[in-house]
Amino acid sequence: MIRKMIFHFGRYMIWLRSILSKPEKFFMYYKETMRQMDDIGIGSLKIVLIISIFIGAVVAVQLSYQLGETLVPKWYVGYILRDMVIIDMAPTITCLVLAGKVGSNIAAEIGGMRQKEHIDAMEVMGVNTTSYLVLPKIIAGLFTTPLLVILAAGLGIGSGYLIAIIGGYFTAAEFLQGLTTYYDAYNVFIMIIKSLVYGYIFTSVSAYHGYFVKPGSIALGRAGTDAVVYSNILILVSDYIIATVMTG
Amino acid sequence: MIRAKKIYKSFGDLKILDGIDFTFEKRKTNLIIGQSGAGKTVLLKILVGLLEPSSGEVWYDQINCMGLNKKERRQLSMSVGMLFQGSALFDSMSVEENIRFPLDMFTNFTDGEKRLRIDYCLNRVELKGVNKKYPSELSGGMQKRVGIARAIVLKPKYLFCDEPNSGLDPKTAIVIDDLIKDITIEEDMTTVINTHDMNSVMEIGDNILLLNKGKMEWTGHKDEILASQNQYLSDFIFASPFLKQLKERAFQGI
Ligand SMILES: Nc1ncnc2c1ncn2[C@@H]1O[C@H](COP(=O)(O)OP(=O)(O)OP(=O)(O)O)[C@@H](O)[C@H]1O
Numbered sequence: 001m002i003r004k005m006i007f008h009f010g011r012y013m014i015w016l017r018s019i020l021s022k023p024e025k026f027f028m029y030y031k032e033t034m035r036q037m038d039d040i041g042i043g044s045l046k047i048v049l050i051i052s053i054f055i056g057a058v059v060a061v062q063l064s065y066q067l068g069e070t071l072v073p074k075w076y077v078g079y080i081l082r083d084m085v086i087i088d089m090a091p092t093i094t095c096l097v098l099a100g101k102v103g104s105n106i107a108a109e110i111g112g113m114r115q116k117e118h119i120d121a122m123e124v125m126g127v128n129t130t131s132y133l134v135l136p137k138i139i140a141g142l143f144t145t146p147l148l149v150i151l152a153a154g155l156g157i158g159s160g161y162l163i164a165i166i167g168g169y170f171t172a173a174e175f176l177q178g179l180t181t182y183y184d185a186y187n188v189f190i191m192i193i194k195s196l197v198y199g200y201i202f203t204s205v206s207a208y209h210g211y212f213v214k215p216g217s218i219a220l221g222r223a224g225t226d227a228v229v230y231s232n233i234l235i236l237v238s239d240y241i242i243a244t245v246m247t248g
Numbered sequence: 249m250i251r252a253k254k255i256y257k258s259f260g261d262l263k264i265l266d267g268i269d270f271t272f273e274k275r276k277t278n279l280i281i282g283q284s285g286a287g288k289t290v291l292l293k294i295l296v297g298l299l300e301p302s303s304g305e306v307w308y309d310q311i312n313c314m315g316l317n318k319k320e321r322r323q324l325s326m327s328v329g330m331l332f333q334g335s336a337l338f339d340s341m342s343v344e345e346n347i348r349f350p351l352d353m354f355t356n357f358t359d360g361e362k363r364l365r366i367d368y369c370l371n372r373v374e375l376k377g378v379n380k381k382y383p384s385e386l387s388g389g390m391q392k393r394v395g396i397a398r399a400i401v402l403k404p405k406y407l408f409c410d411e412p413n414s415g416l417d418p419k420t421a422i423v424i425d426d427l428i429k430d431i432t433i434e435e436d437m438t439t440v441i442n443t444h445d446m447n448s449v450m451e452i453g454d455n456i457l458l459l460n461k462g463k464m465e466w467t468g469h470k471d472e473i474l475a476s477q478n479q480y481l482s483d484f485i486f487a488s489p490f491l492k493q494l495k496e497r498a499f500q501g502i
């Protein structure tokens with residue numbers, strides 16, 4: 001297990017170096033990046049919508065339950081919910097889900113191209129395939145993930161607000177007071193940093209697993225699983241690191 | 249001209265190629281022939297640089313490919329066209345987009361020029377009206393021909409074809425053979441073809457390398473085959489009883 005991880009890490013680092021090179025034709029890279037943005041960004045709107053609504057709702061219910069009978073003022077729920085969603089729930093849960101949806105997709109696409117000799121065919125033409133197939137995905141991930149996460153945060157807080165009021169846990173005024181107290185833009189900054197890091201992780205790690213897929217359909221399925229598992233582990237590890245560094 | 253110098257290749261303990269030393273000549277259709285599993289595809293992939301030999305060198309004219317870094321290798325690759333045994337067409341692109349891909353990637357042609365070139369290439373492989381179709385909608389033989397069109401679209405100096413006419417009927421196979429031979433001369437190319445189609449061997453075999461379990465069994469021109477004393481060669485070429493009979497009759501002068 002450990003040896004396998006070290007092996008992957010080494011090969012990943014060497015592979016990364018070949019991604020950064022001058023594009024053969026800028027327009028081709030641009031076109032591919034746009035396609036990927038559409039795939040990753042627009043293609044993930046629906047799922048982000050659904051999960052963010054539930055994140056907000058669950059956090060609101062949970063907090064009301066835990067703080068309801070205590071001396072903590074009710075408006076605290078709004079305050080804690082806002083920061084919980086912004087700092088951790090929105091970026092981390094959204095990206096864990098995206099790693100599953102987008103990551104397995106990327107691994108299957110690139111892995112399929114490897115198995116069907118499409119990558120070899122491109123290499124023989126003189127295309128830098130690591131660059132052409134991977135760079136547009138990473139760039140698209142870096143652009144769209146923060147936007148999706150911001151959307152998720154907004155929707156999460158909004159749905160928490162609605163649920164809290166509909167459930168009669170407290171009044172709109174109390175919740176609003178909480179939302180607007182102790183606001184710190186730095187937390188939004190943490191959220192953006194996290195989403196950039198996670199977006200980079202699940203695109204590049206998934207592309208890596210697809211690129212080095214072994215022959216056979218079982219291996220292709222495995223590459224999809226590995227892409228998601230490794231992305232998720234790395235997202236959680238970096239979540240911990242970012243939390244320690246940026247809030248410590 | 250492409251030169252293979254003392255090429256050895258093993259996968260693990262399995263020896264696949266055993267000392268291949270051969271010159272593939274310019275303006276000639278060079279054939280690599282041999283039984284299934286003899287190592288033809290492996291040798292071709294070593295020649296184009298998709299596989300590294302365990303030892304030995306590949307030279308493209310004055311350039312030693314083993315001494316190139318990745319960037320120089322890619323530069324060289326732009327003058328290489330290859331047809332894969334399984335065609336390797338990009339299956340989420342239409343036929344036209346497949347052939348256009350190298351043009352988009354490496355040329356500054358205008359849209360009109362690209363269109364002309366695409367039509368020219370499709371015409372040469374005798375495919376018309378399939379521009380908008382997807383590879384999955386074509387027969388295996390048609391896919392092969394699209395693969396050839398894509399391989400020649402950038403006017404390569406070196407062309408590699410892995411079984412260009414397996415899966416084709418004899419008539420189309422001859423058309424493809426002649427096409428490859430013609431463009432080889434027209435465009436001054438060095439062409440290397442893997443085949444086990446005896447028609448091709450007898451038709452376009454300018455310079456033949458016969459592989460037997462990874463070893464060089466015989467080399468020569470198609471006209472030297474009949475007179476050759478090599479038992480393996482004649483068993484291989486005249487494997488079918490029908491051809492064997494024809495050969496014997498030819499010798500008896502019937
Ligand atoms: N990646 C690989 N790993 C291990 N062995 C391989 C690999 N590729 C090819 N081989 C072995 O090398 C030998 C030669 O294979 P190759 O594909 O070159 O045959 P071929 O002459 O092209 O046959 P065919 O006419 O059927 O295409 C085979 O025995 C095959 O099992």
Ligand SMILES: [Mg+2]
Pocket residue numbers: 288289290333410442
């Ligand atoms: Mg083969």
